[in-house]
Amino acid sequence: MNKITNNPFHLRDKIILVTGASSGIGREVAIQCAKAGARLVISGRDAARLEETLGLLAGSDHRAIAADLTDQQQLHALVEQTGTIDGVVHGAGVHGVMPIRLVTDTFLNYVMAINFNAPVLLTQRLLYQKKLRDGSSILFVSSLAAHTGTIGVGPYSASKAALIGLARCLALEVAKRGIRVNTLSPGLVDTPLLEHNQIMLNEKASMYPLGIGRPEDVAYAAIYFLADASRKVTGSVFNLDGGIPFT
Numbered sequence: 001m002n003k004i005t006n007n008p009f010h011l012r013d014k015i016i017l018v019t020g021a022s023s024g025i026g027r028e029v030a031i032q033c034a035k036a037g038a039r040l041v042i043s044g045r046d047a048a049r050l051e052e053t054l055g056l057l058a059g060s061d062h063r064a065i066a067a068d069l070t071d072q073q074q075l076h077a078l079v080e081q082t083g084t085i086d087g088v089v090h091g092a093g094v095h096g097v098m099p100i101r102l103v104t105d106t107f108l109n110y111v112m113a114i115n116f117n118a119p120v121l122l123t124q125r126l127l128y129q130k131k132l133r134d135g136s137s138i139l140f141v142s143s144l145a146a147h148t149g150t151i152g153v154g155p156y157s158a159s160k161a162a163l164i165g166l167a168r169c170l171a172l173e174v175a176k177r178g179i180r181v182n183t184l185s186p187g188l189v190d191t192p193l194l195e196h197n198q199i200m201l202n203e204k205a206s207m208y209p210l211g212i213g214r215p216e217d218v219a220y221a222a223i224y225f226l227a228d229a230s231r232k233v234t235g236s237v238f239n240l241d242g243g244i245p246f247t
């Protein structure tokens with residue numbers, strides 16, 4: 001029998017920071033990364049749900065640090081406590097539905113603050129404080145909404161499209177250190193983010209040839225982008241759209 005001696009898809013010896021780990025996609029990314037051998041630093045706002053996630057992680061030496069990433073002091077404190085890492089997955093985000101004719105300055109700032117400003121400023125701080133090792137991986141979570149038009153989700157779509165633009169520039173800035181920057185664009189994924197909108201979820205499900213996503217589908221892709229298997233992949237946008245035609 002052939003023995004696999006070199007598996008570039010594992011995360012052993014890597015420390016990964018996952019935001020949004022108290023729920024949905026971020027929680028599942030943390031769970032699957034731990035199964036792949038990583039040590040995790042997980043973050044979210046709700047300390048109790050974050051502890052729940054911690055209890056679901058295989059292995060040991062994981063840490064949970066609660067933080068509201070729209071609060072600069074809490075964001076800085078998270079970076080201080082994180083230590084040196086090999087990768088970050090920016091899973092924290094909000095949805096938010098508001099037709100443009102009703103949009104307010106407050107609403108725009110709310111969506112942009114967590115979906116765009118927070119991952120950018122967290123990345124800035126990690127880089128500035130030299131917390132990301134050479135060869136590490138930065139992974140943003142955008143959305144299919146960045147590529148399509150849907151009534152009522154203009155600010156959300158814009159926040160997710162902004163991430164893609166930012167990521168392409170950042171990929172060039174950090175390439176000299178072998179740091180990779182990639183973006184996942186999931187279509188609908190069944191998580192608490194959309195649970196208030198189960199009717200929409202059911203309606204849209206039929207549009208996806210492979211069905212809508214589950215959090216683990218996103219997590220498996222995240223593992224690839226965090227692992228050495230993707231060491232020459234940067235600036236890319238990876239669609240997890242269940243085959244939905246959107247061009």
Ligand SMILES: NC(=O)c1ccc[n+]([C@@H]2O[C@H](COP(=O)([O-])OP(=O)(O)OC[C@H]3O[C@@H](n4cnc5c(N)ncnc54)[C@H](OP(=O)(O)O)[C@@H]3O)[C@@H](O)[C@H]2O)c1
Nearest residue numbers: 020022023024025044045046068069092093188189191193
């Ligand atoms: N579900 C989908 O269909 C879908 C599709 C494409 C992209 N996405 C993106 O995937 C990411 C995760 O979504 P999800 O479906 O997993 O949603 P979710 O289950 O609602 O989880 C959202 C996470 O973001 C955290 N968060 C929200 N505001 C925060 C803040 N101010 N500071 C720190 N953390 C904050 C939440 O923390 P607390 O709960 O502790 O407050 C929670 O852990 C989002 O960026 C979303 O836009 C989702």
